[in-house]
Amino acid sequence: MPSVADSMVALREIAAAAPVVALANAFARHEHEFALVGGPVRDAMLGRPVTDLDFTTSAQPEETSAILTEMGAKIWDVGRDFGTIAARVLGETVEITTYRAEIYRDDSRKPEVTFGDTIEGDLVRRDFTINSMALMLPEMRLVDVSGGVEDLLARKIRTPGSAESSFSDDPLRMLRAARFAAQLGFEVVPDTQEAMVRLADRLDIISAERIRDELVKLLCAHDPIPGIRLLVDTTLAERFLPELTALVATQDDHGRHKxxxxxxxxxxxxxxxxxxxxxxxxxxxxxxxxxxxxxxxxxxxxxxxxxxxxxxxxxxxxxxxxxxxxxxxxxxxxxxxxxxxxxxxxxxxxxxxxxxxxxxxxxxxxxxxxxxxxxxxxxxxxxxxxxxxxxxxxxxxxxxxxxxxxxxxxxxxxxxxxxxVRPELDGEQIMALLGVKPGPVIGQAYKFLLELRLDEGPVGEEVATERLLAWWATIEKDAQ
CATH class of the missing domain: 1.10.3210 (Hypothetical protein af1432)
Known part of the structure; x- marks a missing residue:
């Protein structure tokens, strides 16, 4: 991990970008708090490329939309009901989310969202401490209520509060733990792993699409193996990819096969x-x-x-x-x-x-x-x-x-x-040579010519014609 000084330099560079300055000043004029949050802060502090700009604000979604409209930004909804507004600001795509808290009910596939009042309350509800840091703008104040900086330095993945509470609120976070372990090369702390085992069946309320997306992100890692092992070891993989965990049962302690x-x-x-x-x-x-x-x-x-x-x-x-x-x-x-x-x-x-x-x-x-x-x-x-x-x-x-x-x-x-690889004669030529109309026989003739092409390589139209007519004569004879 870069030094603290280098990390702050990286954060200042992001904060100095024209779209970020424009947004921070616009929200400040309307007396709303505004902060860079989550992944961008984490990645900047790790010296990793920052590819997404995610922000959080005290403004309600309709207030955020009004401010962006005033700025002349192009706006589209990616989850207004969840407090998130996406926009194109000075050539940069950003997402801005109202302070929030969300939980999953026992039988729900979608979170129930309530909006919060403070940045501290918003950060505490996030998935992991390394993603629970915010850079308040424009004042450049780092807010870290759960020890995210310390966990970055220790290369640890843990939840801000109780792992049981965090994973109960959003079971998909268990898959995210495996993904971050692979992407960052970090270790999921023991008590968080134990909670993943205890709450594995909670994953059943998550939609297949969201699980698929996390699996894809995991496989995109340069080394996804630590994340895959974690999913198997915690029995999470059994919930959505049982064929993979079944391979563990084929392990052979007697050396009869690999x-x-x-x-x-x-x-x-x-x-x-x-x-x-x-x-x-x-x-x-x-x-x-x-x-x-x-x-x-x-x-x-x-x-x-x-x-x-x-x-x-x-x-x-x-x-x-x-x-x-x-x-x-x-x-x-x-x-x-x-x-x-x-x-x-x-x-x-x-x-x-x-x-x-x-x-x-x-x-x-x-x-x-x-x-x-x-x-x-x-x-x-x-x-x-x-x-x-x-x-x-x-x-x-x-x-x-x-x-x-x-x-x-x-x-x-x-x-x-x-x-x-294709036959020398196409469907139109086959119909003309055989004097037949479109039908199953054209497919049979095409397959015959394809087999000829595969067996003998290019034979030329003349030879293909001769062989096709000979084949057709046999077909007609058998049909009599």
Whole structure:
């Protein structure tokens, strides 16, 4: 953590920004308190980039809107009922929230909000001490009622008051604890962890969308593993991702197979390392589809584990895992495209293994590319990351084999435009050659030509026409 002097310099720089000065002066003219609060204060003090400007004020939402309108700011509601107004001020997007207190009732998915009167009362109700600091503006006075500075220095995550009360008021805070542990590399203090265990079932009142969003934020961390471990250890993951906690039950104390849970975490770590190393755009964000696939790629193993004379087997765990992932991600309200792509990666993640024993034909390589589709680059990373063996010779053999398949894909792509594998004849040409109208037979003919393309590569329109007519003659003969 930077020195106190450096932290104050960072805070002064934020406070000196034109939009912040304009806002602070406007609220002061209307005799309302105004403060930078939460994440921006924390990140500035840690020397991290400040990407969001969150403010709190004594002004009621309608008063905030009036002040912003007077400033000529563009305004939109992101949660007026919860006291939050968003605006664009001098080119900067900001959120301003009225001092508040909120709690969840036992059977409610939404907080009940009441507005407060003091900055101290507002800060005490926030999630963690490191997020419970405010910089009063324009006077530049730091308000820290719960020891947030001390916890930043100690790299600790704790609630301002009773953890039971905090997590009862907003159970999502338990997931936020895991996320901050991963993002900041901080430790959640023991009594807060114990409260997470006791109140895990309280998470059931939170909407799937909010849980999904926290999971995504956690996976966006450079190292999400500490947060994932915390979710599993406190049984929170069991409430929304039971397939992950089921991997713990497949741990093997007798050495008959590798620890599936620890293997999955290692694969996720290696996936993130490769993803970052292979990014063509340094500004690109984390690949959530790939990270979800890495975390969940073996969730089909518990259901398929069999103890056989030859050893432990997990036959078809790729297919079972893909189905489980689809079901779980849909329940978490992930969009259809994400669900489809994650499931495809899980379904294909075993396809490569065995290539090193018997290199594939060109036809098999083409099918691999065809089946992976737009996820081919992600499949390359996931498949490589799935190698966690401690046997150096085996690891090197698999690495060299995948080098070879990537080389062959590149060579075939250059020679055959492999990324756009399609028959030489399109639907209109097929109908003209066969003298038929649109219908199921066109799809059958297209599939025949696609198989021809995959098996033999580009054959040209003339040969494709000859083979199609020969196929059609056989179809007509069988129909007689």
């Amino acid at each position: 620890d599936v849970y620890e293997h999955s975490l290692t694969v996720l770590t290696q996936t993130i390392e490769m993803e970052i190393a292979r990014r063509e755009d340094p500004e690109a964000g984390p690949d959530i589809v790939l990270r979800l696939a890495a975390l969940l790629h073996d969730i089909g193993k518990p259901a398929t584990r069999r103890f056989e004379p030859s050893g432990v087997t997990f036959h078809h765990h790729d297919m079972v895992g893909a189905k489980l992932a689809k079901k779980r991600l849909r329940e978490l309200r992930f969009d259809n495209d994400t669900v489809k792509r994650v499931a495809r990666l899980i379904e294909l993640h075993l396809r490569f293994f065995g290539y090193s024993d018997q290199p594939w034909t060109d036809s098999a390589v083409r099918r691999y590319v065809r089946d992976a589709g737009t996820e081919l680059g992600q499949l390359h990373i996931l498949t490589r990351a799935d190698v966690t063996t401690r046997n150096r010779r085996k690891a090197e053999r698999l690495d060299h084999a995948y080098d070879d398949i990537e080389r062959r894909i590149d060579e075939l792509a250059e020679a055959e435009e492999l990324a756009a």
